[in-house]
Amino acid sequence: MSTVITANGLSKRYKASLALDNASFRIESGRIVGLIGPNGAGKTTALKAILGLTDFQGELDVLGLDPRKQRGRLMEQVCFIADVAVLPRWIRVREAVDFVANIHPRFNRAKCEAFLARTKLQPNQRVRQMSKGMIVQLHLALVMAIDARLLVLDEPTLGLDILYRKQFYQSLLEDYFDEDKTIIVTTHQVEEVEHILTDLMFIRDGKIVLDADMEAIGERFIEVMVGADHAAAARALKPLDERQVFGKSIFLFDGADRAMLEALGEIRRPSVSDLFVATMKGTYA
Amino acid sequence: MKTFYWLVKREFWEHRGGFLWTPVIVGGIFLLLNLMGIAVGEAFGAHHGMTMSGNNMHLFNQAMTDGDTDKIGFGLDMMMFSTSIIISIVLGFVLFFYCLGALYDDRKDRSLLFWKSLPISDTATVLSKVFSAAVLAPVIAVICGVLTGLLMLLMYVITLSFHGVSAWRLLTLAHPFQVIADLVGSIPLYVLWALPTLGWLLLCSAWARSKPFLWAVALPVGVGVVIGWFNLLGSISVNNLWYWKNVCGRVLLSIFPGGWLGQNHMMQLSDGGVAHALDFLHVAHAYQVLGTPSIWIEAAVGAAMIAGAIWLRRWRDDN
The missing domain is CATH 3.40.50.300 (P-loop containing nucleotide triphosphate hydrolases)
Incomplete structure (x- = not known):
């Protein structure tokens, strides 16, 4: 290559x-x-x-x-x-x-x-x-x-x-x-x-804030859907972002331990747009 | 070379209206006006001695009333020249606005980004535009001028032959080949002569962020006004007339062909009488202007401004 x-x-x-x-x-x-x-x-x-x-x-x-x-x-x-x-x-x-x-x-x-x-x-x-x-x-x-x-x-x-x-x-x-x-x-x-x-x-x-291939991104960033009972525990792990959907919280983590997150709720791969919004928070503020 | 050919072809595609149809239509309308003039002249003029302005009827009358063969020949040659003169004036306007838009319009509509995505150097791009303005358009104009000129000549010769003058004799009095040679021969001189204006207009076209016309005209005229104002104040004494003629005139008006026919030529015209009346248009005569250093200096300045336009084309960074 x-x-x-x-x-x-x-x-x-x-x-x-x-x-x-x-x-x-x-x-x-x-x-x-x-x-x-x-x-x-x-x-x-x-x-x-x-x-x-x-x-x-x-x-x-x-x-x-x-x-x-x-x-x-x-x-x-x-x-x-x-x-x-x-x-x-x-x-x-x-x-x-x-x-x-x-x-x-x-x-x-x-x-x-x-x-x-x-x-x-x-x-x-x-x-x-x-x-x-x-x-x-x-x-x-x-x-x-x-x-x-x-x-x-x-x-x-x-x-x-x-x-x-x-x-x-x-x-x-x-x-x-x-x-x-x-x-x-x-x-x-x-x-x-x-x-x-x-x-x-x-x-x-003007700065490159993220530069990775899609596989690496799938491993590095994890989204967890967490019920209200585990929300505080999830917040303690310092998520990149948090949003609410249907009474549940969705947390986005960068480089967190996969097994630990699996214990909190259902995990999935974040979409690029969610990742983008989380990364660019405060750009226009 | 192949790239350059296609670049020029591209300019022709884009400006077919200005380069081709304008001289064709202008020549055609001028012929039509003269034909109408002849018709009116045939109906009334012969009886009332009426002359029409705006066409060649006065030359026609002159030739009719005067037996002088020189004058008839001169009149016929002028008829042939007349279409080219009209076409040249229109060509000047076409090229003036062509040059102003050449490096500006594609920046304005952003199609520059398409042209720049192709492996073409900016030098080749700009030079293809210089070539289109200095050679391609004048060549087309000369072809149109020669064809309409010959038609004009034939039109009057046929009309005159109805009045008992032999058409063949008239044609031997005229000098169509000389006229054609003069027109074709003036093209290289035009290239050299037009360079300062081409360079200045292309420079403005490549440089202006908006309104290239305003910059191109207002800057040299403004400088002239300021010089004139200082002259009035008496604080400096710059030859104002020199500026208007050799700077302002050369960067704005040299796009009009025939500007090299200066005062000297006109004086010779009035001295020499009709026998040499056409000499001032003769190509050998016109090339005397190359003996003066100023045309070379001005052409060099024009070339330098074209180089500036190339540099701006390469690095102008609009957002």
Whole structure:
């Protein structure tokens, strides 16, 4: 397994705020990494640094290249869908395919046309005549036909309806992803990506506050549903978070002893969104 | 090279309206107006000596009344030039706004993020836009100008032939090949001449966070006004006229073709009389401007501003 991204002490200061604060992480190939954080936590800045779209302090190695200096070569191996609906509004489907096919050395035209054949998109249709979901379909068809090693997705499904969202991630998993490829995705719709992620990174105030693979997270974090009688005992174990459901308390523990928790009540694996809410408590306060 | 070709093609796709349809439509409308003018002239003008403004009827009348073959030839050549002159003026406006939007519009609608996701260097992107403005659009405009010019010429020659003048004789008096050579030959000169304006507009387009037009125009004009104000106060004496002509004019108006035909040429025109009337448009004559160092210096400044635009395109970080 090779390393795709190595970041060491990444910092980026905008005029008023620190968007990245000495962040360090590694991403291996063949992973699907969720970069999750509240608004303004530095997700987009981190992605921009990886894509060579912004300057920063610290060391960053993406596929053995420096994104600041070797951006042209890097983009042959890296694709990104940044935000929804950023395709130019004047372009036609046919023109977009022609252009990318002639510009990109790793583009497979037949593959792209096969993806497009599964949609309602017409060759002469302009982007301005499409719905948001159709624009994403076109963008995804272009990107999936590129044999890139790293795919960066920044809120790719924001504002799409559930059909498009499901289809988006399903296509990625079934027709695109393999062990040589790596996907980094940021999104607020955590529930929809959590079952496809292999790794999870939480970012808060420019710092990486959690960086682990999903298996490790399942072992480390445990949720226990506890009746009123055992609530005090559970609280004594210093839970990360506590909430009430149907008269019972649900406690979230980080690295607590599994056997001890089993004695208190029914244990289960916490969802990423519950974990996220617990970790980010007080962010906007 | 292949990438560059597709980048230019991309610009053409996006600006087909400005680059292709505008000169075609402008040329077509101008032809139509002249045709209407001829029709009116045929109906009334011949009897009442009426001339129409806004078309070539006065040249037509001149050629009709004057037996001087030089004048007829000059009149016919001017007819052929006239469509190109109109198209050039419109081209100037098209390119002015094209350059202002070239590095700004895709930042505004965020499609920049799509272009930047492809393995294209920012240098190639910006240079493809320079090429589109300085070469592609003028070449299309010249082709349209030549075709509509020839149609214009034929239209008048046929009309005149109804008045007992031999069409073949008229065509031998005109110099269509010379006119075509002058128009085509002016393209390289235009590239050099337009560089300061191209550079300045692209720089503003890459730099402005909003309203690139305002920055591009207000900055040089504002500086000129301030210089003029200090001159009035008498505190400094900068040659104000020099600034307006060589700085402000060059960064804003050089996008209009033909600006290199300066005062000297016009003087020669009035001295030389009709025999040499077209000389000032002749390509060899126009290239005399390359003998002055200023055009080279200004072109170098333009190139430097394009380099600045490339740098801004690479590192401009909008949120």
